[in-house]
Amino acid sequence: MKLVNINFLSIAVFLLIGITATAQKSERQYNNWSIEAQTGYHIPLAPNKFVELGDYDGAFKQFQAGVRYMITEKYGVRAHYSFLNFENPSEIVEGGVKFNRVAIEGVANVWKVTNVEGGFKENIGLLFHLGAGVTFANPSGSKGTDHIGNIIVGFTPQFRITDNFALFADVSYIANIKQHYSFGGELYDINYEHENGGLVNLSLGLSVSFGDREEHADWYYDED
Template sequence: MNRFAKKIIIMKRILLVLSFFILCMNSFSQEKNDSISVNKAKTNRWSIDFAFGSSRGIKPYNDGYFSSENDKVLGELNLNSVGIGARFYMNKSVTFKSDLTFDRFTPNNVKSINFDVAQFRLSIQTMFNLNTVFGINHTSRFNLPIHLGVNIASLKTIKSSENQVIGSPDYILGVIYGFAPMYNVSKNVALFVDLSLINNFRQHHTWDGNISDEKNNLNGQMSAISLGLNFKLGKKIQN
């Protein structure tokens, strides 16, 4: 084999090694870019909520105890609830939500026997954005999510001059569902109103803090309306 042929073979081998090296570098760069894209996609999947509002125990109550005046439409709004929550956005339509709320129940009816009861409740819910159903653009400032989940609560009478003996708290389990329309004030801040109904199927106490009658069969119901702010964390989601 002459020297020219040997040089050709050497050049081919060098080109082959360079091609392999360039291919590896390109693959590594692509993986890095993909990883960055994935990380960007996750930067804005979280948000936090702050809310306050009015909650009301609908039933049960013992004889002589009343929640609100009967002639009031939808009862009477009383600012007795405050909460904090977090959301995780799976995609444009589905969101997971969890929140912790404090409620304080007192009578708004002058005919009622006085009571003072506090409740801490934790919910874990799934939210579905109805924008998908109604064909509303996801870039719209308005979002129409409905939510459904599990509600866990602790209900206990607050000690006062009229209630010196306080029993053990009632641990409650139920289902929460509702509607929470949202208006995006900016890219990272949104204003929302939440209308929720809670049906309990493990509630031993009444909303006035006493033992519930057996005929109630451990069932209870309450409503809640709240106004809040939602703050998105990180940059805009890269879908």
């Protein structure tokens, strides 16, 4: 089942990228592609059964890498992989769980969608993202893998360093659908009944755009 899920999502990613890559080849004035990497702080919110959630938040216990393709100046798609390690640093309480997530999201440039005016847009951007994914969770006390559905929503402020490099922050909420193990690694129910939960992810990262045009879609404004 795990292999089937991975293969299905991989095929979906490549099909989506292939479709968007051919959607806009005529007379484009900007670069469409960018890659990004980020790390930061995660805060589990729910469920809190068996654990004190404050023991399982953590800085720099996560990593995310993704690729983004802007179909137009305003809208694009992004695929990413994330790793999160929920680990209790206490010597008294052991346990935890490792999350490996793959996801696909739609992306919108907030300034352009809402027609915000101002010269600050040349160097400061704001993206909104919304999508879905699958998490493969490996609890410390089990050899099995928990398959968790995800809904992801967040905002990404950006600061342009050069035409090709940008620093960004990201604030995301990830809803966990059908989570069977706690953040401490315990099984919620012997009958394998699930819980729904979620977490907040705060991160900083670097985005690199590439292509044969001067600017990326995030920073391109048509001068009428």
